[in-house]
Amino acid sequence: MRVNKLHNRPLTYFGSFMLLGTLVAFFGFHSLTGERGLLMRDNLDREIASAQEYLHLLQKKNSELEARISLMSGKLIDKDMLEEMVRNELGLFANNEILILTN
Numbered sequence: 001m002r003v004n005k006l007h008n009r010p011l012t013y014f015g016s017f018m019l020l021g022t023l024v025a026f027f028g029f030h031s032l033t034g035e036r037g038l039l040m041r042d043n044l045d046r047e048i049a050s051a052q053e054y055l056h057l058l059q060k061k062n063s064e065l066e067a068r069i070s071l072m073s074g075k076l077i078d079k080d081m082l083e084e085m086v087r088n089e090l091g092l093f094a095n096n097e098i099l100i101l102t103n
Helices: 010-033 038-072 079-090
Strands: none
C-alpha cells in the first residue's frame, strides 16, 4: 500500500494553512476597506445623495429652459423674451439705454 506523503510533512500543512489564511485575510480586508467595502458604505451613500441633489438641480434647470423655449415657439413669440435674446446673443441695445459692464 502506498501512503500519502503529504500527511507526513508538517511543512506542507503549515504552507497550506498559511496560503488559506493569506487568502482569507486578503479578501476579508478588501471586503471591509476596499473601494466598495462595508466601511465605505457611508461614503457611497453621501455620493448618492449628492448625485440626487445634482439631478434635482438639473431637472429644475431643464424645466426652466423648457418654459423659456415654450415662450419662443409657436405662433406668438413673447416680446420680452425676444428682446432678452437679442441683448444677450447679439449685443444690441437701444439708443436711450445706459450700459454698465462689470468684469
